[in-house]
Amino acid sequence: MAFDPRRVNTGSTTPQTPPPPPPPPPESSTPPEMDSTTSQDESALDNWKLKFCTVCASNNNRSMEAHLRLSTAPTAFPVISFGTGSLVRLPGPSITQPNVYSFNTTSYNHMYEELHSKDERLYRSNGILNMLDRNRNLKWGPERFQDWVPGMPRLEHLSKGDKGAIGTEGGVVDVIITCEERCWDAVVDDLMNKGSSLNRPVHVFNVDIKDNHEEALVGGKAILDLANRLNNAAITQRQRHGTEGWANGSGPARQSFDELVPEILAEWQEKNPNLPALWTLAWL
16 A cells, blocks of 8 residues: 555644645546556557568468458458468469469569459459459568568568558567468478577467458458457466566566467367367477
8 A cells, every 4th residue: 555644644643733634636637657567568458559560371261361360350460471382373364374483573463454454354254353452451562481580670570561560560470370271381391491590389279261352351360359268368478477588488478378379279270160170389
């Protein structure tokens, strides 16, 4: 309890004529300093978010739908996205004639305009133009996961207007979510090959989503639900234990959160039985 200087010292002799009571303190709309600091700290925790990375084969359909959901949610998340294939492959006139592009150097806008000029009717009817139109309003172009260097600044993505780029400037994430088991295998293998130079823990999930537009919509909503569950748990542990050591996984808050992740995934999986999931803890 805070000391109140207006209280009478009970250890002293009571005077025969008690002094008049002091005037009441002036009213103020500003809360006490301690309460103000506490409020600011709580506000900072409320605004804090886990950083996410979404991954599919070509960084066009499933990972970009999840990128959209995370970056435009009411409580938007910092998010980056990648593909794990050797090249970007989009459906063409036949199964033996795909449209092939390079990662990192080809923009979504270029793909859109090229396919629009080739056969607008075909690529409009199969949903490719609509998909690319969504993508070009989210980020510049598809990126390859194996070319990503964790910890390398991503400031150019801010200037390009990528959605979700604010918060990812440092080139690190807390959670990676792939959309196909072979992509999960590629991500886990690549993280091991990269050598964990940052010594920073990262949770790697796979949410198995069929590669079509309808299933991508369903999967994107489910990934947002998983992200919210993880983020709420992380905020709770940071409020309870403080933020010391969070980034390198050594603090009590991070340890408690890491221990809760399997339970969080199990509850999410019960709600989404048609989206088989995998999980492991890896290092950046």
